[in-house]
Amino acid sequence: MYTKFFALREKPFSSSPDPTYFFPGATHQQALDLLLDGVTRETGIVLLTGDQGAGKTTVGRRLLTIVPAGTETVSILDTRLTPLELLAAICDQLRVNYDAARDGIPQLLTALDTHFVNLQAANRSCVVLIDDAERLASETLLQLRELYDLDGRRPRVLHLVLIGESAMRRTLATQALQPLTKVIDIRAQLDSLSxxxxxxxxxxxxxxxxxxxxxxxxxxxxxxxxxxxxxxxxxxxxxxxxxxxxxxxxxxxxxxxxxxxxxxxxxAPATPPPEKPRPVPQAATRSLTPWLLVLAGIAVVALVWNFAKPVQRSRQHAVTATKPAPPPPPVPAVATSPQTPPTSPPHPLAWPKERDPNLSRQDAFKALFSRWQLEWTAEAQEEPCDFALRHELVCGLQQGNWIGLITLNRPVIVELRVEGQTYWAALLKIEHEQATVALAGSTRQVTSAEVEQGWTGRFFLVKEPD
Missing domain, CATH: 1.10.8 (Helicase, Ruva Protein; domain 3)
Incomplete structure (x- = not known):
């Protein structure tokens, strides 16, 4: 709105942690230098802490843009993960294959170790950066120690960077986390600007x-x-x-x-929104229209469900009343045509046959971006997460469980496997065991159990930066 008036290409004070806006002030540059030193030589885990809003995420993003060429990078955004989910998220970003249905922590560690061996043979390294690390549970933090011990090579292939709020220093000082604290070699504290x-x-x-x-x-x-x-x-x-x-x-x-x-x-405190059911994702638009549409959709689903139940009961009674007696001997003179077996109804989340499932990811991102009134098209040849970053949103591929997804309370794009097909859909809302899902360009009301049963555990998290 004001960019043209001030001769600007874009808004200069975006809340997005954009590494191109990194300011090389005394405290920020010192923190970046320490982090870079930690991921380019033989050190233990690197820790960056600071108060909320001090610019920690921007420093971390800047680090990932200046690591040596050929370095593989992993950025973990959602830290409310179990030890298994954290390892799976790292495997996903490194494109390390594993069996999500059967493999546990030992199998994932073995797969990662094999990957690190291949990186060492190619004279390459890997940086895993975990933001909001203060949210990690103690058992997940201790899993990082096991992951760190996995790479005992010289030179080291794996470098771990933890970014968290200042209170994380007190957490790491507890006796239970001493195994992890002992291998933290570099500690940087990010202060506010003078x-x-x-x-x-x-x-x-x-x-x-x-x-x-x-x-x-x-x-x-x-x-x-x-x-x-x-x-x-x-x-x-x-x-x-x-x-x-x-x-x-x-x-x-x-x-x-x-x-x-x-x-x-x-x-100033925000004006409280009109009273509404608690959603999984929080809609970014200020308008009441999306809520009215959702409520209308729920009413329609309830009406159809109440209508369907008596119909189903009447069909059951009809079948019971007309159950045939044992058939009489066949009469050769009478020919009967075979009955067509009843067809089972399609799964509520089944992918439509007329649409290519390879288009599911772009359909899901379109639906999700519309929550912020943004229009993204695959024809622009811009990755959706790059598009999100350009519009001050955080985006990343994660691995999780159903309880964690509900606790996250944000719109997400979930990977589904239903009736032998794997595809993506936007999970927009969950309330009262009902879910709102955008799939193949249309919105569907299904049960949360149906989404949970079809979900593979992988999802794209798109959110406004904390």
């Missing part, structure tokens, strides 16, 4: 977005640092709203007054 860094930070982001001048006055920068406490996430929130306000006022030099107004706007 008052002297706020001006260069803002100018850096404006420059990356295409600006050739500073739009914030000295007083505005001082107010921005005071109100944000130097946390990049708050700087970005306030800066974006302040530019919007300046555009509305047709001001090209932002004042402290505008910054303070923007800070009040971004810190």
């Amino acid at each position: 008052a002297e860094e706020i001006g260069p930070y803002v100018l850096h982001r404006l420059g990356v977005a295409g600006a050739h001048q500073q739009y914030f006055s000295e007083e505005a920068l001082l107010a921005l640092h005071e109100l944000s406490h130097g946390l990049p996430v708050r700087i970005n929130q306030i800066g974006d709203r302040a530019l919007l306000a300046a555009f509305a006022e047709e001001q090209r030099l932002l004042t402290a007054e505008l910054v303070r107004w923007a800070a009040r706007q971004t810190s």
Whole structure:
């Protein structure tokens, strides 16, 4: 909206952790240097901690763009995983084959070890970066120690990087996690930006977005640092709203007054939405229309279900009442045509025969992106996760279980295997044991049990950054 007014190519204060906007300030550059050192030489696990909003994810994303050429990278976004699910997610991103239905932790470790042997033979390495690591359960953290011990080669092939909030240091200090703590060789703490860094930070982001001048006055920068406490996430929130306000006022030099107004706007509590059932994914649109459509869909399903039950009972009674007696001896003179055996109804999540299942992934992403009112097409030859990143969303392939998926409480794209076919669908909502699924361009109301039974455990998580 305001980009043209300020001669910008894009919004400079996006909340997305875009590595191209990495600011090489003192604390951030030092943290990045430590991480890079940790993944390029013989060290143990690398740990980066910092307060929420300090820019940890951006530093991690930047790291993955500057690792040596040929390095395989894994980025784990959803950390509410069991030990088995974490290993499976790593295997998926490294394209290591395993049997999801039968293989356990020993088999996955063996498969990963074989992969690391092949990487060593090719003189390559692997970096596994786990964001929001403070959410990992203790048993999953200890599984990382076992994964670390798996690679005892020299030089090391596997490098583990953990990123978490400052409180994670206290968690790792507990006696139960000492086996993992002992192999953490590099620890970096990400601090907030100083008052002297706020001006260069803002100018850096404006420059990356295409600006050739500073739009914030000295007083505005001082107010921005005071109100944000130097946390990049708050700087970005306030800066974006302040530019919007300046555009509305047709001001090209932002004042402290505008910054303070923007800070009040971004810190005010959101107006509670109309009362509605608890969903799995939270719709990004502010409109009530999607909720009305969902409620209408549920009403239709309930009506059809209540109608179907008496019909089914009447059919059962009819079959019972007309059960034939033992047949009499055959009469040669009378010829009877054979009865056609009854056909079972199609599975509610069956893929339509007229559509190619290879198109399922693009159908699912289209449906999911529409929740943010975004239009993505496969014809643009842009990977959906790249498209998500460009629109300030986080996207990644994960492995999980049904309880974890419900707990996640977000829209996801699930891989289904139904009636011998494997394909993708967008799981939009679950409530009262009913699920809303977008499949092959249409929305279906099914039971959550039917989704759970057909789900392979793999899913794409698309969300707004924390």
